[in-house]
Amino acid sequence: MAPMDDGLTAMQLMLGAPTLEAARAEASPEILPLLTETAYALVKRTAAEADHASDNSPEAWAAVFDELARRSRAASVALYSPGDEGRLQTATDEVVAWLRAQRLLGPDRLVLEIGCGIGRFLRALSPEVEAIVGLDVSGVMCAEARARTTGLDNVVVLQTPGRDLSMIDDASVDLVLAVDSYPYLVGAGLAEAHVKESARVLAPGGDLVIFNWSYVEQPTKQAEAFERAAQKAGLAPEHLGKHALRTWDGLAFTARRL
Numbered sequence: 001m002a003p004m005d006d007g008l009t010a011m012q013l014m015l016g017a018p019t020l021e022a023a024r025a026e027a028s029p030e031i032l033p034l035l036t037e038t039a040y041a042l043v044k045r046t047a048a049e050a051d052h053a054s055d056n057s058p059e060a061w062a063a064v065f066d067e068l069a070r071r072s073r074a075a076s077v078a079l080y081s082p083g084d085e086g087r088l089q090t091a092t093d094e095v096v097a098w099l100r101a102q103r104l105l106g107p108d109r110l111v112l113e114i115g116c117g118i119g120r121f122l123r124a125l126s127p128e129v130e131a132i133v134g135l136d137v138s139g140v141m142c143a144e145a146r147a148r149t150t151g152l153d154n155v156v157v158l159q160t161p162g163r164d165l166s167m168i169d170d171a172s173v174d175l176v177l178a179v180d181s182y183p184y185l186v187g188a189g190l191a192e193a194h195v196k197e198s199a200r201v202l203a204p205g206g207d208l209v210i211f212n213w214s215y216v217e218q219p220t221k222q223a224e225a226f227e228r229a230a231q232k233a234g235l236a237p238e239h240l241g242k243h244a245l246r247t248w249d250g251l252a253f254t255a256r257r258l
Contacts, residue, residue, distance in 0.1 A: 007034065008248050009031055013035065014043040020040040023040065058163060059161075059162075061137060065140070066138050069144060089120070090247055092121060099209065102209075102254075107128075108174075109130055109174040110129070110172065110175075111133070111173060114176065114182075114198075115135070119134060119144065119147075122145055122149050123152065126152045126154055132155055132156075133156045133173075134158070135160040138159075139159055145157045163190060165197040168201045169201065173203065173206060174202070174203055176198040176207070179212075182194070182214070183216075195226075196229075199235050203257070205256065207257075208235060209252070210252075210253040213253055222253070235258075236255055237253075238256060
């Protein structure tokens with residue numbers, strides 16, 4: 001695994017420390033500037049809001065992410081930013097570069113993103129593909145995604161109930177992308193169904209790419225669960241929990257429709 005990014009290190013310190021002073025006491029000199037009172041309060045509030053949701057249904061998470069997006073657009077989709085749009089853009093660019101290196105992008109590719117959030121990947125991938133559709137359960141996030149992609153004619157944002165991909169036609173997309181959305185589908189008991197739905201909407205030769213299957217399972221258990229779901233859906237698993245990035249510790253899972 002590549003050396004950890006400063007933003008990710010700062011996030012982990014703030015999440016684990018009972019006070020800002022405790023986090024600062026453990027920080028190296030290069031991390032200290034990131035450990036501000038504003039960043040600490042934002043990380044702690046956002047994590048508490050997400051961690052204490054007693055209802056794992058898509059409807060409940062829609063309400064949670066509506067509130068998180070109102071509080072901080074950047075932190076609502078990536079605590080490792082932490083709340084910094086520049087760091088969020090760097091992390092976004094790294095994922096796009098990885099997708100490009102895997103030859104998953106191209107001017108003839110039709111892309112579906114599950115859990116598009118505030119539209120950071122919709123905007124970043126727009127020049128790289130023919131068209132991209134973003135789905136999200138949060139109305140606030142969908143509104144922000146539309147605002148951030150204004151003028152991009154090949155981007156569509158749709159609010160979804162979050163239980164399936166019924167808004168998307170069979171064999172109509174070349175890439176299904178899900179960045180940090182599957183942990184919530186796992187919690188809601190909908191992950192396997194979404195893998196099956198992804199197989200349905202993918203054209204032959206199309207790819208499913210998931211960054212982070214679960215936040216609570218060990219990597220080997222995540223890999224086993226993804227591989228099982230992919231094979232059951234008729235997909236050929238490829239990457240099984242690969243550490244692919246430096247800016248955050250997301251694990252990459254990919255499968256292809258043959």
